[in-house]
Amino acid sequence: CSDLAIELGINIPTGKDSLSMKQKYKDGDVIAPGTVIISAAGNTDDITKVVEPVLKKNGGNIYYINLSNDTYKLGGSSFAQILNKVGTETPDIKDASLLKKAFNLVQQLIRDEKIQAGHDIGSGGLITTLLELCFADPGLGATIDLTTLNESDTIKLLFAENIGLVFQAEDSIVSVFENSGIACHKIGSVNDTGSLSLTNQSEQHNLDVAHLRDVWFKTSYLLDKKQCGPVLAKQRFDNYKNQPLNFVFPAHFDGKKPILDRNVKRPKAAVIREKGSNSERELANAMYMAGFDVKDVHMTDLISGRETLEDIQFIGAVGGFSNSDVLGSAKGWAGAFMYNEKARVALEKFFDRPDTLSVGVCNGCQLFVELGLINRNHEEKPKMLHNSSAKHESIFTSLTIAENRSVMLSSLAGCTLGVWVSHGEGRFHLPYGEDKYQIVAKYAYENYPANPNGSHFNTAMLCDDSGRHLVMMPHIERSTFQWNWANYPEGRKDEVSPWIEAFVNARKWVEK
Template sequence: MWACKNEGEDARLYQAVKACSEFAISLGINIPTGKDSLSMKQKYKDGEVIAPGTVIISAAGHCDDITAVVEPVLRKSGGAIYYINLSGDRYKLGGSSFAQILNKVGTETPDILDAGQFKTTFNTLQELIKAGKVQAGHDIGSGGLITTLLELCFADRNLGASLDLSALGDQDIIETLFAENIGIVFQADASAEAILKANGVVYHQIGTVNETAQLTVKNASGNWSFDIDHLRDVWFKTSYLLDEKQSGPVKAKERFDNYKNHVLNYSFPLNFDGKKPVIDAAKPRPKAAVLREKGSNSERELANAMYLAGFDVKDVHMTDLISGRETLEDIQFIGAVGGFSNSDVLGSAKGWAGAFLYNEKAKQALTNFFKREDTLSVGVCNGCQLFVELGLINEDHEEKPKMLHNDSAKHESIFTSLTIQENNSVMLSTLAGSTLGVWVSHGEGKFHLPYAEDQYHIVSKYAYETYPANPNGSDYNTAMISDQTGRHLVMMPHIERSLFQWHWANYPEGRKDEVSPWMEAFVNAREWIEKLAK
């Protein structure tokens, strides 16, 4: 993004492109394509404004092992905290966030002095990560070293660190903390030091983790202490002020008050071993189908969950049912998926429901399926809205449940937790008493249940009644309900998107599970059908 054809700008652009080219060649990577805007100048009656030259690069790389991803939150049980100045340059404040809040620009910005050393350090860190020696890490970006250190503490409670930055030099503490020299802070085993030394990487051990919400920093010139809980709120306040514009002052304040108190605490089933289901290849797989409509999504995740649990899974689009190509006669388990069927222009799944109600073949296929006593179904998110809209869950109720807009009046996409109640659900009765993490993503997920709570088979509730852990304000804190037989289940959370350990935004530390406990729901469905066949 450059203001070409202005004095000195073409020469500066040439220097920038040359520097990018030389750096990429030194690293052994390429910049495959580009999009430029070379008219970054605005003229006014009384003057003109030239935008500063900017290079924006989106980087991508291959991930060999998604389970080895390092997260930006310090581990209370982990090793020491280390710092590497990847730039090799002295600390400079030009162009930094610190300079900007003082309404300044500065004259010197940090550079990377040695591309070869940068490459060696990067590859060494990858080696450490693959060897399982790194427990946490965060790059130095906007805000400098102090922002990185604080953010490493924000994602947990009662977490802090004691740091000694004396080894970084005796320059002004402001430069040390706020310079945006490219670098990394990471937490690692002591054995990592030998590998760093062997590769000639300059590193500094700067501190240790503690279980007090304080970040203490010292160097040769003084000592400083930062209150993590207070600064976490300062850090979040920008989001809170924006949230007021979307959700209004009441829900925005509720989120601001609760976001740090809705701690993710889990209770896994005692018999859960984390292993993938073992499927007998000699036995025929029960037949399952994934139902979808225009605008649906997550069909692959749901199909994968069914397949891993031992089902032979068929993809069924509404056009298959409407045309009569599919009747569901040989299907015993159906899953209606999430998404935004028909763009939800008529409301949550109302267009999808209409496709059943006003197309005789589709209507008959679904009616016949639900009448059979050897069938199971699960409706997830948009699929939940569909089955509720069609009145399939509480057929004996004169006034049916409804799915309403979230109390926040906006789409909610969060990772939250819920507790499985004592229930009669075929899929989830064995998980009763468990509290598990799960993804939520919906705009109209509020269960409106017009009768008393005991008139419904509530299978699961959010772990906290308040927003945002309960993202929609459902009656009785409801996340999932089933029909009276327990064979038909609807839910707003996406258990099919929470199937693996690496799906979860937060997972119990130290576990190496092949699947999460949610897999049991799909295995239960298969085993129920197999018992029926005997």
């Protein structure tokens, strides 16, 4: 490792990496096998110039580079492990300078948008890489011919873990590698049959991608059964491939950042946070981009009276784990308002004013619901309960925005947009009928895991009767840029996502 790092001109961070990982369950503990971990980090100088490990149906042919420059060896591989073997020979990197040259060239081609998709070869070997490139898009497949790699042993070729790359690009890319002395092999093309067709010399195999995707997912399913029980684990296993992310953007959306008049004074907004909060920077940035002058307000500011919110028109209570959630999500935070008079009065006066707006995101949603600020006239208030899965859920899902009276989101009615979710107590418990609530948005699919928490009426966002005060469990502030999304409509190069409109709507309302 040391010699290779020196040749490559990189350093390996030192420090303690745990060799013992234990997860406790009601019926016993699961101990992960001891694994030596070498940590590394890479710099991305342009987040918009990246490729994803998903083949594109119109993205060109498929190419392979053996970065190890070594022959194919099965020692130490996952394939050997399942046969209860270790092996005698492991692949090595024979020429560090060639690896460095190839890596830098690939990076430049990505910056130049010459490469459309790509995946490294590691655990599981070439066959795993090829399959994973097909898994994310239902119906996607590939037709592969490995004959040019000159390895007659197909098992070695498919399962050896020689470091390498598989990527998709136009044919003109071959000459770029040839001119740099790097062997780049064209190995196939994309198909839409949902089959991975493999040829190596006279040997042929046809693999069903959908079936093998279930095999690949089964390990997660078995772990899921231990975490959230057999019913929801089976729902996730059945639904993960049947809940596609299909988006509907607003017709008026042009993808541009908001244009602001610098001669107009920015209205004042505040981000409210507590010990253990996070995402305050993302929320502040969304507010600022939309045209607000944003103030950072900690609970100590409100408790001490240093901050009264009297000059603030828009507040955002952020996500995270206030007080480490030791009393339950946001309950400690709510107590900090309820049992500190200056903080309580400041918030009450803010909500009583007719010229104010608020948004509570995730932990902030739990806070405002716990304080009874959204359905103030209801005798029995909503509650935020633990997810039906009884575990923290962190996924990228989609929401459909209903016809609604929310100041922030009424203009996006009819849209279906992607968004991040990350919570353990995100289940809206709404004791009355659906017609008693102003439900702003619902998860695009009612069933788990697209609905990650089991909320009544599939609720993801709720506002008060005035439309001025909005709460949500999903993180729109973490989804304001195209590169935030785990999946985004192909071909777009937007500066912002449609979610920024919610914050622009807030600023326009305040300025009226």
